[in-house]
Amino acid sequence: MTARADTIRGWGFAAPALVWTAAFFVVPFVVMAAMSLATLDGRTLIWGLHPDNYLELASKAYLARAIVVSLEITLTVTVVSVMLAYPLAWIIAFRIPPRWQRLALLLAILPFWTSYVVRSYAWLLVLARDGVVNQALLGIGLIDEPLTLANTRFATVTGFVHFFVMLLTLTIYANLVQLSPNYRKAAADLGANAFQTFRHVVLPLTLPGIMTGAFLTFVLCIGDYITPQILGGNTELTVPQVIMVQLGRRADFPLASALAVVLMGLVTLAYLVMSRWLRLDRL
Amino acid sequence: MTAPVTLERIGHSFGSLRALDDITLDIAAGEYITLLGPSGCGKTTLLSVLGGFLTPDAGRVLIGGEDMTRVPAVRRPTATTFQDYALFPHMTLRDNVAFGLRMAGVGRRDRRARADQKLDMVGLLAQADAHPHALSGGQRQRVALARALAVEPDVLLLDEPLGALDLKLRRAMQDELKAIQREVGTTFVHVTHDQEEALAIADRIVVMNAGRIEDAGAPARIYRQPASLFAAEFMGETNRFSGRGTGGRIETPFGAVDRPPPAEGPLTLCLRPEAVRPREAAAQGSLAIGPSRVRDAAFFGTHCRAHLTPDAAPDLLLVAHLPAVDPPAPGAVLDLAAETADLAAFAATG
Amino acid sequence: MTRTLLPLVYGSAAFVFIYLPVAALVLFSFQDGTLPVPPFEGPSLRWYADVLADDDLTAALLNSLGVALLSASVAVTLGFTAAYGLARHRLPGTALLRALLIAPLTVSYLIVGLGLLIVLQRIGIGLSLWTAGIGHVVINLPLCFAIIYASMGAQNVNAERAARDLGAREAQVVLLVTVPMLAPAILAAFFLSITLSWDEFIIAFLLTRFDVTLPVEIWSMLRSGLSPRLNAIGSLVFLVSVTAVILLELVVFRRRS
Numbered sequence: 104m105t106a107r108a109d110t111i112r113g114w115g116f117a118a119p120a121l122v123w124t125a126a127f128f129v130v131p132f133v134v135m136a137a138m139s140l141a142t143l144d145g146r147t148l149i150w151g152l153h154p155d156n157y158l159e160l161a162s163k164a165y166l167a168r169a170i171v172v173s174l175e176i177t178l179t180v181t182v183v184s185v186m187l188a189y190p191l192a193w194i195i196a197f198r199i200p201p202r203w204q205r206l207a208l209l210l211a212i213l214p215f216w217t218s219y220v221v222r223s224y225a226w227l228l229v230l231a232r233d234g235v236v237n238q239a240l241l242g243i244g245l246i247d248e249p250l251t252l253a254n255t256r257f258a259t260v261t262g263f264v265h266f267f268v269m270l271l272t273l274t275i276y277a278n279l280v281q282l283s284p285n286y287r288k289a290a291a292d293l294g295a296n297a298f299q300t301f302r303h304v305v306l307p308l309t310l311p312g313i314m315t316g317a318f319l320t321f322v323l324c325i326g327d328y329i330t331p332q333i334l335g336g337n338t339e340l341t342v343p344q345v346i347m348v349q350l351g352r353r354a355d356f357p358l359a360s361a362l363a364v365v366l367m368g369l370v371t372l373a374y375l376v377m378s379r380w381l382r383l384d385r386l
Numbered sequence: 387m388t389a390p391v392t393l394e395r396i397g398h399s400f401g402s403l404r405a406l407d408d409i410t411l412d413i414a415a416g417e418y419i420t421l422l423g424p425s426g427c428g429k430t431t432l433l434s435v436l437g438g439f440l441t442p443d444a445g446r447v448l449i450g451g452e453d454m455t456r457v458p459a460v461r462r463p464t465a466t467t468f469q470d471y472a473l474f475p476h477m478t479l480r481d482n483v484a485f486g487l488r489m490a491g492v493g494r495r496d497r498r499a500r501a502d503q504k505l506d507m508v509g510l511l512a513q514a515d516a517h518p519h520a521l522s523g524g525q526r527q528r529v530a531l532a533r534a535l536a537v538e539p540d541v542l543l544l545d546e547p548l549g550a551l552d553l554k555l556r557r558a559m560q561d562e563l564k565a566i567q568r569e570v571g572t573t574f575v576h577v578t579h580d581q582e583e584a585l586a587i588a589d590r591i592v593v594m595n596a597g598r599i600e601d602a603g604a605p606a607r608i609y610r611q612p613a614s615l616f617a618a619e620f621m622g623e624t625n626r627f628s629g630r631g632t633g634g635r636i637e638t639p640f641g642a643v644d645r646p647p648p649a650e651g652p653l654t655l656c657l658r659p660e661a662v663r664p665r666e667a668a669a670q671g672s673l674a675i676g677p678s679r680v681r682d683a684a685f686f687g688t689h690c691r692a693h694l695t696p697d698a699a700p701d702l703l704l705v706a707h708l709p710a711v712d713p714p715a716p717g718a719v720l721d722l723a724a725e726t727a728d729l730a731a732f733a734a735t736g
Numbered sequence: 737m738t739r740t741l742l743p744l745v746y747g748s749a750a751f752v753f754i755y756l757p758v759a760a761l762v763l764f765s766f767q768d769g770t771l772p773v774p775p776f777e778g779p780s781l782r783w784y785a786d787v788l789a790d791d792d793l794t795a796a797l798l799n800s801l802g803v804a805l806l807s808a809s810v811a812v813t814l815g816f817t818a819a820y821g822l823a824r825h826r827l828p829g830t831a832l833l834r835a836l837l838i839a840p841l842t843v844s845y846l847i848v849g850l851g852l853l854i855v856l857q858r859i860g861i862g863l864s865l866w867t868a869g870i871g872h873v874v875i876n877l878p879l880c881f882a883i884i885y886a887s888m889g890a891q892n893v894n895a896e897r898a899a900r901d902l903g904a905r906e907a908q909v910v911l912l913v914t915v916p917m918l919a920p921a922i923l924a925a926f927f928l929s930i931t932l933s934w935d936e937f938i939i940a941f942l943l944t945r946f947d948v949t950l951p952v953e954i955w956s957m958l959r960s961g962l963s964p965r966l967n968a969i970g971s972l973v974f975l976v977s978v979t980a981v982i983l984l985e986l987v988v989f990r991r992r993s
Contacts, residue, residue: 106826112906113825120818120837120877127874128840131851138854191750194743209985211751214758216977218935220951221970224958225757228764228772231962235760238774269754326844328938333958343846350942356854363847370842439897459901466901472894476916485912486902537902 139360148357156361166345170365173341176256177325180263181317187264188271189313195272196279208276215269223333226262227253230334254336262330267323271316278312279305314380321373326366342366388571389450389463389540390415396435396445405431406442407597415540418567418574420584423594424620429577430545432594436575437543438462450540465539469546471530473518479505479529480514486537504532507566524555531563535570542567544576548583556580560587581621585609593617610658615732618656625662625704629653629731636731639699640675643726649733660689661728662706668723675722678704683713694720758974765967772964783968793969796953800934803865803949807872808929814873815880815925820914823888824896834885841878848874849942856943863945871939876929883928887921927984931977 142153160166195207214222229235230252237249252258282305290300328343335341340348342362349359391413398406406428413419421429434440435447438459447455454462465486473482480501487497505511508528518526527547534542547563548556564587567574578584584591585605593601593608593616600620601613612618619626630637631647638655647653665674676698683692689707692714696702706722714720764772768780787793818837822830840848852871856863892914899913915922937951944952950973957966 109825110827113821113827116817116821116825117827117833118821120814120881121833123814123873123877124837124840127852127870128843128848129836131848131855132843134855134858135847135851187750190743190746194747198740198743198747209981211754213978213981214754214974216931216935216974216981217758217761218951218954218970218973218977220935220937220954220958221761221966221973222757224954224966224970225761228760228962228967229757231773233771233773235756235774265753265757268750322842322844326846328846343844346846346850350850350853359850360854363850366844366847370844374842437901439901459897460903460905464901466898468894468898470891470894472891472898474895474899474913474917476919485899485904489899489903489905489908533898533902 135360136364138357139364141357141360143355143357146354156358159358160361160365165340166362169340169342169345169362170369172256172339173325173343173366174369176259176263176331176341177321179260180267180324181320183260184264184267184271184320185313185317188268188316189275191268192272192275192279196276204280208273212269212273215266215273219266219329220333222266223262223330226258226265226334230258230261253334254338256335256339259331259335262334263324263327266330267320270323271313271320274312274316274319275309278309282308311380314377318373318377322370325369325373342369387538387540388415388573391436391541391573391575392446392448392451393432393436394446394448396432396442396447398431398435398440398442398444404597406435409445409597409599411592411599411602413573413575415573416571418564418576418587418589419592420576420578420588420590421592421594422578422581422584422620423600424579427594428597429579429594431597433466433543433545433575433577436541437464437466439466463540464543465534465537465541466543466545467527467530467534467547469549471518471526471550473526473529473533475518478515478517479510479521482518482529483533483536485533490537501532501536504536505529507535507569508532508562523551524559527551527559528562531566535566535572539572541573541575544574546577546579548578548580556583557586563587585621593620595620610728611730612656615654615656615735618730618732622658623705624656624658624730625702627655627657627699627702628734629655631731631733636729638673638729639702640673640696640724643673643729645726645731648731652734654732654734656730656732657704657724658728659691659705660707661724662694662704662708662722663724664708665721665723667709669725671726672723673726673729675704675724677719678722680714680716680718680720682716683708685710685713690714694722696722761967761974762971764964765971767964767967770964772962772967783964784972786965787968787972793950793953796948796950799865799947800950803869803872803940804930804933807869807933808876808926810869811873811876811929812880812884812922812926814877816884816915816918816922818877818881819885819888820910823885824893837881838878840874841882845875845936845938849939852939853942863943865944865947865949867943868940868949871943872929872933872936875936875939876932879932880925880929883925884918884921887918892917923987924984927980931980934977934980 137150139156140152140154141148141150142155143149191211195204195211199207217225231237232249232251232253234253236252240246241249286304286308287300290304295303326343328347331341331344342365346359346362349355349362393409393411396406396409409432421432423429431440435442438454438457441456445455446453449463474485477485480498483504484497484501487500492500502511502514505514508531510525510528510532513521513525518529521529531547548559551559560583563576576587588605590603591605591608592599593612595616601608601617603613608617609621612621618624627639629639631650631653634646636643636645636647636653636655662675675696678694678696681693681695681703683690687710689710690713692706692708694704694706696704708714763776765783766779766781767776768778768782821827822833827833849871852867852874856867861867895913895917896909899909904912935951937955940949941952941955954966954969957963
């Protein structure tokens with residue numbers, strides 16, 4: 104087969120997916136970006152290069168506040184999730200016999216596969232005023248009054264951390280087990296204790312994997328609407344929640360688009376900050 | 387079932403790398419040819435050109451007298467066995483071997499019979515329903531061979547067929563390959579970098595280097611009188627020393643040999659270790675090396691390998707494979723000679 | 737002592753944290769009262785009976801299944817053909833094409849849904865399960881492509897060459913050699929797509945109108961607050977997902993090892 108015929112055939116195979124992605128992802132994305140520069144005159148949409156929406160973002164406190172809230176929640180969730188997931192992945196990788204590891208991992212992340220909406224609802228059950236946690240704490244006499252746990256930022260963060268601990272345990276475990284055990288043996292042989300081995304050998308070698316997981320957490324967390332909406336209530340709004348408010352009540356598509364562009368900007372920023380450690384091709 | 391192959395002035399480049407440089411070669415129907423050379427010499431590229439996986443930049447490929455240069459692999463009367471065997475892991479051995487027949491539209495019953503016959507030929511009929519992962523390396527190689535032969539190609543192309551096997555198995559399999567080739571009579575073109583394998587198996591060896599053919603001929607001739615210094619050194623260990631061509635004779639450090647030199651002037655001479663032997667064991671008219679002092683010697687089972695310094699050329703350290711008796715002690719003096727027919731001479735370069 | 741005790745304590749605490757919401761969900765789905773909070777009364781199956789008798793819920797469940805199956809099939813087919821085209825043929829700018837196909841992975845579902853919503857409204861296409869399905873293909877196609885592309889290793893290339901050498905036409909090579917050899921990756925991509933589509937909320941919420949998928953239906957039930965009904969339907973959904981995951985584990989990964 105000639106090189107030309109080969110190329111034509113290759114296009115034939117790749118074309119459907121490329122056309123699909125172009126038509127239903129690239130085009131909508133471009134239209135949305137253009138929409139963020141349009142403006143509303145009453146109910147009529149005026150296309151063009153209007154900075155109105157972005158100016159509104161800067162001038163209206165509740166919009167700027169949403170960006171701050173989103174960032175605060177996302178960063179907290181990312182850091183806490185990594186710190187909780189790493190020891191768990193470590194235990195599964197190094198403290199559980201190899202033949203049980205797959206099962207242990209499967210069990211550790213099984214609730215990951217619960218429906219996202221259902222999982223947030225389940226946390227609401229746990230954290231509700233007369234829910235499991237409060238009843239338990241009252242029962243053992245640790246508190247006299249039920250704590251306000253649901254409809255707070257704490258609830259949002261807890262719901263997120265639950266989800267991302269499972270995701271990160273999976274990715275960090277995958278990193279730990281592909282590490283040759285000889286590295287740890289060599290470090291121990293050279294006199295490093297368990298902590299030194301971790302600090303100087305295992306951690307640096309797994310850092311790209313951790314960072315990739317952390318980036319994934321950041322992307323998924325900052326763009327999520329469900330968890331803050333169900334668990335956080337309406338005490339404070341994140342960017343996705345504000346977007347949905349614009350779409351729902353006010354049908355302000357240009358402002359919603361501008362907020363979406365800002366969201367993209369935040370993800371890009373996170374990518375740039377973390378890019379030196381990321382190995383996205385290994386996802 | 388068998389066909390001659392002619393390669394006419396084949397040339398091919400990958401970017402700036404000249405992978406094949408003006409290759410011309412005639413292969414007779416039913417011949418067993420090995421393409422021998424170090425990695426990167428172009429032998430595998432040449433096999434791809436023969437198999438139709440690669441269209442060369444220049445030249446023509448004729449199989450059975452027909453121009454096949456631009457004919458794709460599917461429509462060539464060739465079949466290839468791959469270095470990693472490329473068996474289909476999801477099919478049984480029988481389905482693997484019958485695959486080509488299935489593609490050709492042969493009916494189920496017929497292709498089953500023919501596949502079984504080929505599996506029987508390679509001694510794996512009992513495992514016909516097994517999957518490739520259950521087999522050892524040597525068995526996989528046999529299945530790959532049976533699969534390629536099942537389509538009854540005129541020419542079978544084997545890319546490093548024994549490369550993944552350990553040494554002992556490789557030696558056993560090469561005898562088997564040769565026997566199968568005799569049985570089916572198909573033209574075999576076999577790529578390898580192992581000169582012992584090539585010597586043992588081929589009717590004719592083609593030595594390649596840097597995209598060119600260095601030498602082509604019968605194994606014994608290539609081994610004893612190679613056409614180039616590269617071929618001489620690639621075919622096995624050799625003693626290299628200088629000589630001169632003068633007056634239609636070859637002058638060596640041990641006296642003249644009455645044979646036309648390849649050129650007048652400085653020569654490079656090569657002598658295989660086993661061509662050096664005790665004088666009393668040498669034939670009449672051989673080249674006398676004379677008394678030589680043993681520096682060290684070791685017993686190798688089939689021979690004694692010794693390093694010696696001839697009195698006639700004290701700067702030289704000869705390697706000799708002497709008869710397998712007790713190794714001579716260091717310092718001992720042996721009287722040596724060499725068959726002149728084993729002396730290879732090349733015009734010195736540079 | 738700390739070598740075994742500390743990991744044990746931490747591991748147990750982690751499992752309690754991970755399973756706490758699921759346990760509460762499932763336990764109180766058997767509640768014989770109207771509130772899914774302690775104390776537990778029961779067990780009773782009344783809420784399951786209630787849920788299964790709810791036509792809106794069963795319709796939403798069937799919608800979800802349909803959208804998941806169809807969108808996963810499309811995503812895995814497109815992902816496979818694209819991976820085959822890019823891995824096995826010489827195309828100019830392969831790196832760029834790969835990046836384009838992977839790009840939707842880096843964008844949140846909300847933005848994918850918002851973009852599609854804007855375009856669909858502009859060109860006047862009504863929202864339906866079909867438009868939600870289109871959105872689900874957009875988010876699952878990159879995953880399918882990445883999974884299948886990554887498994888198109890070199891050993892498969894020679895098997896395909898061998899098949900071609902033995903007379904197979906392109907379609908036969910793909911169907912008889914490439915697809916069976918890549919079956920584990922293709923199945924993994926398919927199951928993963930089904931699970932993600934089955935769970936997906938925001939795109940389905942934005943892109944459906946009258947007929948909705950199960951997560952959207954559950955979402956609207958949430959407005960009326962905590963109820964053992966929600967626990968029952970949530971437990972059922974969990975059961976379906978877990979079954980899919982365990983099937984995947986058994987069918988795909990066990991066979992590979």
